[in-house]
Amino acid sequence: MIGRxxxxxxxxxxxxxxxxxxxxxxxHNGLGGRPAxxxxxxxxxxxxxxATGSDDSSLQSVQNDxxxxxxxxxxxxxxxxxxxxxxxxxxxx
Amino acid sequence: MNRIVSTTLIGTTxxxxxxxxxxxxxxADGTSTPAxxxxxxxxxxQAEAKIKTTARIGALxxxxxxxxxAQDITSADRTTILGTLNGDLAxxxxxxxxxxxxxxxxxxxxxxxxxxxxxxxxxxxxxxxxLAAAADRMTSTSIPRLTDAxxxxxxxxxxxxxxxxxxxxxxDLADMSAQIASATxxxxxxxxxxxAVTPSAFNSNHAVLQPVRSAIKAAIADxxxxxxxxxxxxxxxx
Numbered sequence: 001m002i003g004r005x006x007x008x009x010x011x012x013x014x015x016x017x018x019x020x021x022x023x024x025x026x027x028h029n030g031l032g033g034r035p036a037x038x039x040x041x042x043x044x045x046x047x048x049x050x051a052t053g054s055d056d057s058s059l060q061s062v063q064n065d066x067x068x069x070x071x072x073x074x075x076x077x078x079x080x081x082x083x084x085x086x087x088x089x090x091x092x093x
Numbered sequence: 094m095n096r097i098v099s100t101t102l103i104g105t106t107x108x109x110x111x112x113x114x115x116x117x118x119x120x121a122d123g124t125s126t127p128a129x130x131x132x133x134x135x136x137x138x139q140a141e142a143k144i145k146t147t148a149r150i151g152a153l154x155x156x157x158x159x160x161x162x163a164q165d166i167t168s169a170d171r172t173t174i175l176g177t178l179n180g181d182l183a184x185x186x187x188x189x190x191x192x193x194x195x196x197x198x199x200x201x202x203x204x205x206x207x208x209x210x211x212x213x214x215x216x217x218x219x220x221x222x223x224l225a226a227a228a229d230r231m232t233s234t235s236i237p238r239l240t241d242a243x244x245x246x247x248x249x250x251x252x253x254x255x256x257x258x259x260x261x262x263x264x265d266l267a268d269m270s271a272q273i274a275s276a277t278x279x280x281x282x283x284x285x286x287x288x289a290v291t292p293s294a295f296n297s298n299h300a301v302l303q304p305v306r307s308a309i310k311a312a313i314a315d316x317x318x319x320x321x322x323x324x325x326x327x328x329x330x331x
Contacts, residue, residue: 053257054249059331062249065242066323072165072234073316079227080309082159083220086152087302091216093206 138201139192142208146189149214153182156219159226165233166226173288174222181212213292220302221287227309228284235316236277239323243269246326254330262329265322272319276312283308 133141157178160171188208195201212218247266250258287305294301 052253054253054330058245058249059327062242062245062323062327065238065245066320066327069235069238069242069316070320072230072238073313073320075163076227076230076235076309077313079223079230080306080313082156083223083227083302083306086215086219086223089215091209091213093209 133198133202135195135198135201138198138205139195142189142192142201142205145205145208146185149208149212150182150185152219153178153185153214156222157182160222163226163230166229167233167284170225170229170284170288174225177218177288178222181214181218184212185214210296211292213295216299217290217292217295217302220306221290224287224302224305224309225284227313228280228287228305231276231309231312231316232280232284236273236280239269239273239316239319242323242327243273243319246323246330249330250326257330259329262326265325269319269322269326272315272322276315276319279308279312279315283312 157175160166160174160178163171166174185208188204188211192201192204195204243266246269250262250266283305287302290301290305
C-alpha cells in the first residue's frame with residue numbers, strides 16, 4: 001500500500017519528470033514545435049514561400065531592357081530618315 | 094537663197110538653244126535656280142558655287158555633331174565616318190576658294206562640277222554615315238537588350254511564372270527570338286558596306302546604297318516586332 005505521503009511524492013516526481021522533459025525538449029529544439037535551425041541560420045528565418053511569380057526587380061529589369069532596345073531602334077529609324085532626306089536632295093551639277 | 098540660208102540658220106540656232114535649255118541639269122539642293130551652264134559668266138558661276146558649298150558645309154557640320162553625340166556608334170566606324178565628313182568639309186572649303194580664285198568661266202564651271210561629282214555630300218557622305226550609325230545602334234544596343242529580355246522572359250515562364258505560361262506566350266517568345274535572329278542577319282556587315290561606298294561608286298551606280306538602306310529598314314521592322322512580342326509576354330507575367 002502506498003500512503004498519502006507516498007502518493008504526494010509520486011505526483012511531485014511525475015510533475016518534475018514532465019517539466020524536466022519539456023525543458024529538455026526546448027533546449028534541444030530551440031523553439032517548441034520547430035526543428036532547430038542549421039548552424040549560421042537565424043532562428044527567426046522563415047521557411048521559403050512557394051514561388052508565385054517573378055519579383056518586381058526582375059520584371060523591371062526586363063522592362064528596362066525593352067525600353068533601351070526601343071530607344072536605340074527608334075534612334076536608328078531617325079538615322080535612316082536623315083539618310084533618306086539627304087539622299088533626296090539633288091546632288092548633281 | 095540668202096533668205097533660205099538665213100532662215101535655216103535661225104531655225105537651227107533656235108533648236109539648239111531649246112535643246113540646251115531642256116537638257117540643262119536640275120539645280121541641286123532642291124532650289125529652282127538652274128546650274129551654271131555654258132555661257133554663264135564667271136561671277137555667276139562663282140556665286141552659285143558659294144551657295145552650293147555653303148549649304149554642304151552646313152549639312153556636314155550638322156552630321157558631324159550628330160556623330161559626335163551618338164553613344165552607340167563603334168569606335169572604328171566613328172573614326173571612319175568623321176574622317177569622311179571632315180575630309181569633305183575641308184574639300185568644300187578648298188573648292189570654294191578655288192572657284193573664287195578662278196579667272197575664267199570655263200575653269201570655274203569645271204571646278205563647280207567637282208562640288209557634286211567628287212564629294213557627293215548629300216548622296217553618299219551623309220547617308221552612309223547615318224546608315225552606319227543606325228546599324229551600329231541596333232547591333233550594339235537593340236539586339237543585346239532584346240536578347241537579354243527574351244532570356245529573362247523565357248526563364249520566368251519556365252520557373253516562377255510557369256503557371257502563367259500559355260501556348261500563345263510561348264509562340265510570342267519564339268517569334269521574339271526569330272525576329273532578333275532575322276535582324277542580326279540583316280545587319281551583318283551593313284555598317285561596313287555603307288562606309289565602303291565612294292562618290293565614284295555612286296557616280297557609276299546611283300542605287301549603290303539601296304541594299305544597305307533596305308537591310309537596315311528590314312532590321313528596324315524586325316526589332317520593333319521583337320520588342321512588341323516581349324511587351325506582350327511581360328504584360329502577361331505582371
